[in-house]
Amino acid sequence: MSLPLLQISGYSLFEIRTGRKLLDAFDNDDNEYLVKFVEVLGKLPEPWWSSTWEDRKRLFKDEYSDERGRLVAILEPEREPEVGITVITRPWVAYNAKSWKEKIAPGVWYINGPPCADGDRHREISETEQEVFADLLRRLLEYKPERLSAGDGMGHGWFRL
Structure with a gap:
């Protein structure tokens, strides 16, 4: 499996498992992506x-990072104060997630389909699965080619949960 295909499989796995988009951004804003x-x-x-x-x-800002070296300080663009705007919080969106585990934590959401048998549209993902799935995604979606091979990916612990 080629490297770009492995990356696509990481995106697909996230969206299939959680029912959510991996990157929740406006489609026409490259900077936001x-x-x-x-x-x-x-x-x-x-x-x-x-x-x-x-x-x-x-x-x-280059000089601001967390203990793992991830950049966390985003400079907010200058904006006019918003008057009369209602902000809607969606529980299926992992706002400001700084790790794969934080992206996974909101669980599974069935946004566009009918509710489950019990009427709910949400299912939790266990702490154990969050850890293992986060490791798999991190390894599949590395920027550089040291990412997981297809064979190693298929042998990953998440597939045995």
């Missing part, structure tokens, strides 16, 4: 980080 990538996967490889993504310098 890139911010979502950086929040979870970390800094883009060079030269993309330093010179290719021009808006990056407006959105991130």
Whole structure:
């Protein structure tokens, strides 16, 4: 399986298992997609980080990172105060997730389908599965080619849960 195909399989696994989009961004905003990538996967490889993504310098400060080296300080774009705007919080969206586990934590949501037999549209994902699934996704979606091989991916512990 080629490297891009492994990445697509990581996206597909996330969306199939959780019923949610991996990157919840507006489809026409490249910066928003890139911010979502950086929040979870970390800094883009060079030269993309330093010179290719021009808006990056407006959105991130290089010197702010967490204990794992992930960039966390996003510079908010200047905006006019919003008057009369209602903000809707959706429980299936992992707002400001900074790790794969945080992306998985909201669980499974059946957004567009009928409710389950008990009338609910939500199912929890166990703590154990969150840990193992996060490891699989992290390994499938690495920026650089050290990511998981197809054979190793199929042998991953998540497939044996």
